[in-house]
Every structure is written in structure tokens, then in C-alpha cells.
Amino acid sequence: METLFKEAANEIKNKDYILITAGAGMGVDSGLPDFRGKEGFWRAYPFAKKLKVSFEQMANPYWFEKDPHLAWAFYGHRLNLYRETSPHEGFYKLLEIAESKKDYFVVTSNVDGQFQKAGFSENKIDEIHGSIHYLQCTIPCSNHIWSAKDTKIKIDFENFKALDPLPKCPYCQAVARPNILMFGDFNWIGDREESQHIRFSNFLSKIDYGNLAIIEFGAGKAVPTIRMTSEHLANRYKASLIRVNPRDYEVPKSHISIPMGAKEAIEKIYNYL
Numbered sequence: 001m002e003t004l005f006k007e008a009a010n011e012i013k014n015k016d017y018i019l020i021t022a023g024a025g026m027g028v029d030s031g032l033p034d035f036r037g038k039e040g041f042w043r044a045y046p047f048a049k050k051l052k053v054s055f056e057q058m059a060n061p062y063w064f065e066k067d068p069h070l071a072w073a074f075y076g077h078r079l080n081l082y083r084e085t086s087p088h089e090g091f092y093k094l095l096e097i098a099e100s101k102k103d104y105f106v107v108t109s110n111v112d113g114q115f116q117k118a119g120f121s122e123n124k125i126d127e128i129h130g131s132i133h134y135l136q137c138t139i140p141c142s143n144h145i146w147s148a149k150d151t152k153i154k155i156d157f158e159n160f161k162a163l164d165p166l167p168k169c170p171y172c173q174a175v176a177r178p179n180i181l182m183f184g185d186f187n188w189i190g191d192r193e194e195s196q197h198i199r200f201s202n203f204l205s206k207i208d209y210g211n212l213a214i215i216e217f218g219a220g221k222a223v224p225t226i227r228m229t230s231e232h233l234a235n236r237y238k239a240s241l242i243r244v245n246p247r248d249y250e251v252p253k254s255h256i257s258i259p260m261g262a263k264e265a266i267e268k269i270y271n272y273l
């Protein structure tokens with residue numbers, strides 16, 4: 001195992017640029033649930049078990065039409081949870097590593113805003129599934145995306161319903177929703193993410209082949225977008241991929257697999273830098 005940490009550290013040391021990719025497993029050490037499997041989701045949301053609704057079915061824009069108070073109980077609970085959660089120590093060590101490089105970028109499927117909270121630059125993050133800290137109209141009547149910082153959601157946990165008033169679109173007064181890409185979502189406004197993606201492309205355009213290290217944390221196979229992004233860019237930039245994952249740790253040949261949680265792996269690698 002120690003050889004792996006040393007190898008990963010060398011890889012990072014020898015490259016001028018670092019790309020951090022992250023899925024739900026990144027937040028587990030901060031105490032956030034990763035909704036793994038139906039049972040995992042139902043443990044975090046017992047009401048969903050009562051309704052026999054999976055994460056994929058719950059994280060669906062359908063509920064904002066059918067039962068907006070239930071939809072906002074689910075997303076409001078997550079909004080409150082992410083606001084209350086402090087990023088684990090690994091985030092800060094990772095930021096220190098990233099800032100020691102010529103430049104860095106973060107690509108994440110997490111909507112929790114934890115990288116920003118840990119001090120990563122807002123301009124160096126691509127949140128490919130959007131962010132819970134931003135809102136949009138459910139209809140949507142315009143492409144407007146606004147910050148959720150003034151939005152407070154109170155929840156009646158017994159009935160799992162958000163209390164009135166629900167957040168509203170400032171233009172048409174329809175119920176607002178998080179600017180998150182949900183399952184079966186045709187109404188997500190992708191403009192904010194598009195701007196992030198342009199910044200990410202600009203970052204990539206500066207990189208010479210062989211001068212990029214990619215380190216991936218907690219990106220599972222269920223929604224494999226992050227894993228595919230890491231592997232695709234590793235190929236394209238002749239970069240080594242360091243995959244950190246306690247379960248789905250398989251990695252294409254000649255790359256580095258570290259089968260453990262994010263926080264511990266960062267600490268171990270950090271010690272060799």
C-alpha cells in the first residue's frame with residue numbers, strides 16, 4: 001500500500017497541473033450520505049421507504065408538480081444538511097496540494113458546494129450536475145438562476161413536508177427548484193454549468209501532453225459520468241489517473257488504484273509530497 005501512496009505522490013509532484021474529479025464518496029468522511037443502493041438511501045430518508053420510492057425516483061422534477069411540499073422537504077433537508085456540514089480535513093490538504101501547482105481544476109457531480117466551502121476557487125470548479133445552492137423556476141419561465149443564500153426551508157419531519165412559504169420564482173411566482181440536474185429532467189437550466197465548463201476547457205487548453213495528474217475520489221459506477229471523464233481525459237492528455245475508491249477501485253491498466261476512503265488516502269499521499 002505504501003508504494004501506492006508514494007507512486008501517487010510522485011505522479012502529482014512531477015506534473016504542473018492537477019485535475020481533481022469527485023463523486024459522492026468524497027463527502028462520506030464529512031458525514032454525508034452517499035445514497036448507495038436503495039437501502040442506503042432509505043436509511044437516510046425513512047419517509048422514502050414508506051413511499052417505496054428510490055433515490056432516482058425521488059430526485060425527479062415530477063415531485064415539484066405532484067407534491068412541491070414533499071419535493072422541498074427532500075431538497076430542503078439536503079440544503080440544510082450541506083449548509084451545516086463542514087468539509088473533512090482531506091479537502092483542506094487537497095486544496096494545499098492543488099494550490100502548490102501551476103493551476104488546478106475540480107470536476108464534480110456533487111451538488112453540495114463542499115469544495116467552495118473548503119476554499120477552492122469558485123472559478124476552478126465544474127459542477128456537472130449543478131448546485132443545490134442555486135435556484136431556478138420550475139416551469140421555467142426564463143433562464144434566470146439565482147443564489148439560494150436567502151432561502152430558508154423549514155420541514156415538518158413527521159409528515160416530511162416543507163412548510164410554507166416555498167421558494168418562488170421572482171418573475172412568475174411559480175414554485176422554484178434547485179438548479180440541479182435531476183433524473184428525467186428536461187427543465188434544468190444549464191447556463192451556470194456551461195460557464196463553468198468553458199472555464200474548464202480553458203484550463204485544459206493550457207496543458208501539454210504528459211503534464212497533468214488526475215486524482216479521482218469516490219466516483220461510483222451507478223452514474224459513471226465522473227469515472228468516464230477521468231478515464232477519457234487521462235487518455236487524451238497522457239495523464240496518470242489516481243483512482244481513490246474503497247469499493248469500485250478498478251482502474252485501466254498502468255493507472256493507480258487506491259482502495260480506500262478519500263480523507264485517509266489524501267493524508268497518506270500528502271505525507272509523501
Ligand SMILES: [Zn+2]
Nearest residue numbers: 137141169172
Ligand atoms: Zn418563473
